[in-house]
Amino acid sequence: MSSVTYEPPQEIVIEGTEIELNQFLKLSRAVSSGGEGKALIQQGAVRVNGEVETRRSRKLRSGDVVRLAGRGIYRVKGADQESH
Numbered sequence: 523m524s525s526v527t528y529e530p531p532q533e534i535v536i537e538g539t540e541i542e543l544n545q546f547l548k549l550s551r552a553v554s555s556g557g558e559g560k561a562l563i564q565q566g567a568v569r570v571n572g573e574v575e576t577r578r579s580r581k582l583r584s585g586d587v588v589r590l591a592g593r594g595i596y597r598v599k600g601a602d603q604e605s606h
Contacts, residue, residue, distance in 0.1 A: 535599045536600060544563065552588075568591075572587075
C-alpha cells in the first residue's frame with residue numbers, strides 16, 4: 523500500500539492581472555534566477571494548467587496552476603482576489 527499525500531498549491535499573489543511565466547517562477551521562489559527558470563522551461567519541466575509549457579513569456583492569470591517538477595505546485599492569485 524502506497525501512501526500518497528496531496529498538498530494544495532501554494533498561492534502566489536501577483537500585482538495586476540497577469541504575469542509572465544519566467545517572472546512568476548522567480549516571484550514564487552521556485553527558481554533562484556531567470557537563467558534557471560529559462561532552462562527548466564526549455565527542458566519541459568514546467569506545466570501550466572496540466573500542459574507542458576515551453577514559452578517563458580506565457581501570460582499567467584489569476585487561477586492558473588503552475589507545477590514545477592520536483593519543486594512544487596503554485597496557483598496564481600491576483601492581488602484583487604479575496605481569500606477563500
